[in-house]
Amino acid sequence: MALTNRLLTLRRDAHSGEVLARGGDPEAHSILERTGFVPVVRLHEHYHRLPTGLDAAEEARLAVRAVARLKAVGYHVSCDAAFDTEYREPHYLTLGAQVAAIADRMRHASTTEDAADALTELTATHDGILDALHEVLTATADFYQDLGQSADPHYAQRLRFLATEHLGVIASDLRGIRNDLADRHSPHPQRTACDGDVPDAEQEASAVCACPPPLPLVPSAPAATVGGRRR
Numbered sequence: 001m002a003l004t005n006r007l008l009t010l011r012r013d014a015h016s017g018e019v020l021a022r023g024g025d026p027e028a029h030s031i032l033e034r035t036g037f038v039p040v041v042r043l044h045e046h047y048h049r050l051p052t053g054l055d056a057a058e059e060a061r062l063a064v065r066a067v068a069r070l071k072a073v074g075y076h077v078s079c080d081a082a083f084d085t086e087y088r089e090p091h092y093l094t095l096g097a098q099v100a101a102i103a104d105r106m107r108h109a110s111t112t113e114d115a116a117d118a119l120t121e122l123t124a125t126h127d128g129i130l131d132a133l134h135e136v137l138t139a140t141a142d143f144y145q146d147l148g149q150s151a152d153p154h155y156a157q158r159l160r161f162l163a164t165e166h167l168g169v170i171a172s173d174l175r176g177i178r179n180d181l182a183d184r185h186s187p188h189p190q191r192t193a194c195d196g197d198v199p200d201a202e203q204e205a206s207a208v209c210a211c212p213p214p215l216p217l218v219p220s221a222p223a224a225t226v227g228g229r230r231r
Contacts, residue, residue, distance in 0.1 A: 006024075021048040031069050106118050110187060111188065120178060137160070
């Protein structure tokens, strides 16, 4: 990782008066957002700001906490003196990182049983991740329903639609895939452990292991840039 990705600035902007954080990598951005900052993505820049409507004391509290969290995991933060701190807040594995670990289990799965077991964390009835996500969307819809602005019932309806239709399709398909894998009981042909041995009955002295070569890794496409709201 480039050293520049470990550097951030967190200062009160001289022109707008906003507390702005610039620089860092996706992990730093996640820390900022979990501390209350809002991402702003524009054509030629990407930075984070504090929410509008906060008083100066609350802005300082959040900025100090962000600096403490960033420094605790090794980021170098250039900040206003009012935001600097010697405190280092403990950093724990986030829930999102725990969910992302399922992808790592899938990448290393060598049998259909391994893959089905990993997907079960998503698809399990009652307390699987997909059911929990459905609950979050529904609870957010309930919150919006009577929040008071004219557009709020629309947001509530949209969230319920996403929970029932889109998430419902994903859940149904993944459950079918998980159940299919659970019934197959077979090793993955490209991931089966191989010791390189040649069968004893092989007559050709130059024979080598008959396992197929591993598939080439396909690079992932770069993430699309999302346009931010103009302020």
